[in-house]
Amino acid sequence: MNIVVLVKQVPDTYSERKLSDADSTLDRDSADAVLDEINEKAVEQALQIKEAGEGEVTVVCVGPDRATDAIRKALSMGADKAVHVCDDALHGSDVLATAKVIAAAIGKGDAPDLVLAGNEATDGGGGAIPAILSELLGLPQLTHAREVSIEGQTVKATRETDEGLTYLEANLPAIVSVAEKINEPRYPSFKGIMAAKKKPVETLTVADLGVDAGEVGLGNAWSTVTEAAPKPPRAAGQKAEDEGDGGTKIAEYLVAQKLI
Amino acid sequence: MAEVLVLVDHLDGEAKKSTFELLTAARRIGEPSAVVVGAAGSAAKLKDSLAGYGAAKVYAAESEDAGTYLVTPEVNALVAVAEQASPAAVLVPATARGKEIAARVAVRLGSGLLVDAVDVAEDGSVTQSIFGGGFIVKSKASKGAPVISLRAGSVEPEQASGAAAEETVSAPAVDAAKSAKITGNEPIVGGDRPELTEASVVVSGGRGVGSAEQFEVVEKLADSLGAAVGASRAAVDSGYYPQQFQVGQTGKTVSPQLYIALGISGAIQHRAGMQTSKTIVAVNKDPEAPIFEITDYGIVGDLFNVAPQLTSEVQGRKG
Numbered sequence: 180m181n182i183v184v185l186v187k188q189v190p191d192t193y194s195e196r197k198l199s200d201a202d203s204t205l206d207r208d209s210a211d212a213v214l215d216e217i218n219e220k221a222v223e224q225a226l227q228i229k230e231a232g233e234g235e236v237t238v239v240c241v242g243p244d245r246a247t248d249a250i251r252k253a254l255s256m257g258a259d260k261a262v263h264v265c266d267d268a269l270h271g272s273d274v275l276a277t278a279k280v281i282a283a284a285i286g287k288g289d290a291p292d293l294v295l296a297g298n299e300a301t302d303g304g305g306g307a308i309p310a311i312l313s314e315l316l317g318l319p320q321l322t323h324a325r326e327v328s329i330e331g332q333t334v335k336a337t338r339e340t341d342e343g344l345t346y347l348e349a350n351l352p353a354i355v356s357v358a359e360k361i362n363e364p365r366y367p368s369f370k371g372i373m374a375a376k377k378k379p380v381e382t383l384t385v386a387d388l389g390v391d392a393g394e395v396g397l398g399n400a401w402s403t404v405t406e407a408a409p410k411p412p413r414a415a416g417q418k419a420e421d422e423g424d425g426g427t428k429i430a431e432y433l434v435a436q437k438l439i
Numbered sequence: 440m441a442e443v444l445v446l447v448d449h450l451d452g453e454a455k456k457s458t459f460e461l462l463t464a465a466r467r468i469g470e471p472s473a474v475v476v477g478a479a480g481s482a483a484k485l486k487d488s489l490a491g492y493g494a495a496k497v498y499a500a501e502s503e504d505a506g507t508y509l510v511t512p513e514v515n516a517l518v519a520v521a522e523q524a525s526p527a528a529v530l531v532p533a534t535a536r537g538k539e540i541a542a543r544v545a546v547r548l549g550s551g552l553l554v555d556a557v558d559v560a561e562d563g564s565v566t567q568s569i570f571g572g573g574f575i576v577k578s579k580a581s582k583g584a585p586v587i588s589l590r591a592g593s594v595e596p597e598q599a600s601g602a603a604a605e606e607t608v609s610a611p612a613v614d615a616a617k618s619a620k621i622t623g624n625e626p627i628v629g630g631d632r633p634e635l636t637e638a639s640v641v642v643s644g645g646r647g648v649g650s651a652e653q654f655e656v657v658e659k660l661a662d663s664l665g666a667a668v669g670a671s672r673a674a675v676d677s678g679y680y681p682q683q684f685q686v687g688q689t690g691k692t693v694s695p696q697l698y699i700a701l702g703i704s705g706a707i708q709h710r711a712g713m714q715t716s717k718t719i720v721a722v723n724k725d726p727e728a729p730i731f732e733i734t735d736y737g738i739v740g741d742l743f744n745v746a747p748q749l750t751s752e753v754q755g756r757k758g
């Protein structure tokens with residue numbers, strides 16, 4: 180079983196996230212960067228599938244230099260090898276361009292049986308990349324999965340969204356995106372961290388992938404940000420200690436605000 | 440006037456409220472055409488309500504594929520109509536499914552994808568609220584007609600009359616090898632409370648509520664206010680309340696008139712899903728809880744004393 184896991188490095192949600200003043204792209208230096216939590220879950224799922232049978236797990240990541248940290252984390256959890264697409268020409272690429280690059284990176288290796296991704300990235304992710312890859316690679320999409328099982332050539336998933344549960348089934352190869360409740364990702368062991376240092380990471384440019392540089396980057400995006408402004412932070416309002424009348428006080432406040 | 444395609448979100452023969460919001464937004468850009476993807480007879484059932492919100496045309500893409508395969512029937516139908524109608528924009532609801540449909544339609548049409556808009560302008564450009572409401576961004580498609588997913592509750596639906604002339608769409612059949620088959624469905628049954636993302640009042644409980652049984656305190660206050668119930672991720676992870684009610688970065692984004700947080704610390708990821716609420720009220724034992732940084736009115740106290748008292752005050756006022 181050849182499994183590809185797509186991982187993204189994102190600004191840590193615990194730190195302040197900003198857009199750059201210059202071109203309204205993500206200001207990657209303003210916040211700590213981490214492997215997106217949902218991608219840890221995608222890696223965990225890949226490892227569980229591998230451990231239940233046999234196979235190889237390849238991490239694919241499109242991102243700047245420092246995304247190697249996110250890749251190392253996935254490798255230290257137990258993935259076997261990685262492909263890192265890293266190229267200044269990618270700065271400011273939109274989802275469509277990013278998906279094209281990921282598709283090309285997947286296409287460059289051995290054909291996967293399963294592509295695993297997160298359902299939605301935490302940094303303004305559009306919940307779109309897995310669906311676009313399904314379109315570009317011609318693979319069935321089993322997205323927002325809270326449960327996945329593989330039986331022979333069949334993959335089954337329970338999709339959980341705001342609409343409820345949907346039971347899905349397709350033949351491999353397929354693309355699966357995982358949802359928050361799918362598993363608890365393992366912590367990398369000391370042994371895993373040491374082993375990860377020796378695992379192969381292939382670094383590729385856009386040209387290596389045969390993608391036209393005129394299709395990626397800020398200037399070639401299918402959509403453009405015309406204005407961006409931080410929202411003024413909310414100011415704290417009144418605060419009172421409950422002296423046995425807290426509920427009444429809130430009621431009075433709500434009445435004064437004409438909310439009840 | 441150019442057509443604007445609106446994907447109709449429907450269940451059991453009824454269009455969801457979000458469809459009327461989309462039709463209203465579409466009228467700003469051009470002439471709205473509703474696209475119904477469903478089993479035979481779906482469009483006929485929906486026609487009157489779509490006409491009531493200004494749909495000039497109703498494209499019916501009816502087949503057995505709809506409901507049998509995930510998203511590809513909707514993608515095929517929208518692309519088929521778009522190729523024939525050359526619309527000024529394509530609008531879908533920003534649900535998980537809608538966002539996936541929009542993404543695939545944008546790829547096929549070679550169009551700019553504008554995700555999770557909170558407002559739409561006449562020229563098809565949009566406003567987005569990102570990083571949990573921390574940034575407001577305006578963007579537009581630089582190639583093709585924009586494919587826009589619009590967040591529920593962003594546009595107030597306004598009635599208008601449309602001809603709703605029905606046209607049959609012959610979309611290509613789904614390629615079964617490239618689509619996931621739907622083998623079963625368990626739609627969320629709404630219950631009596633309003634939909635979380637549509638409610639004008641939301642009462643949420645966090646880890647401080649302490650157990651699934653004690654969530655009754657949250658529910659009682661919600662019911663007195665006609666509110667929806669929400670939960671923090673810690674409350675969901677602890678099994679106090681189901682996942683579908685999670686508010687926050689990885690849960691739902693809500694923006695009600697009034698948000699009441701009970702026993703919620705106010706972690707940044709929770710705020711990301713609720714900080715654009717008009718008025719925020721919180722009850723927390725800990726005076727240092729970060730939730731108080733963004734509350735309009737906060738009570739430092741035990742939620743098990745404060746919330747029931749508030750519930751009876753609200754009930755009392757209703758007489």
Ligand SMILES: Cc1cc2nc3c(=O)[nH]c(=O)nc-3n(C[C@H](O)[C@H](O)[C@H](O)COP(=O)(O)OP(=O)(O)OC[C@H]3O[C@@H](n4cnc5c(N)ncnc54)[C@H](O)[C@@H]3O)c2cc1C
Nearest residue numbers: 645646647671672673687688689690702703704709724742
């Ligand atoms: C990538 C990522 C995504 C996340 N996504 C989300 C998300 O979508 N939504 C979300 O909510 N969180 C999310 N989180 C988790 C978030 O960081 C917090 O852990 C979570 O919001 C805490 O929930 P809580 O406030 O209920 O619990 P706690 O932080 O444990 O707070 C409980 C609060 O209750 C108070 N309390 C206890 N007993 C009482 C009482 N009797 N009366 C009054 N007050 C009481 C305490 O003082 C405390 O402030 C995410 C985290 C990460 C890393």
Ligand SMILES: Nc1ncnc2c1ncn2[C@@H]1O[C@H](COP(=O)(O)O)[C@@H](O)[C@H]1O
Nearest residue numbers: 185241296297299300304305306307308
């Ligand atoms: N730059 C990237 N490199 C690798 N995988 C990505 C990248 N961007 C998105 N993905 C994958 O697609 C998922 C959904 O992202 P998105 O569609 O951006 O919300 C992520 O959780 C990743 O698995």
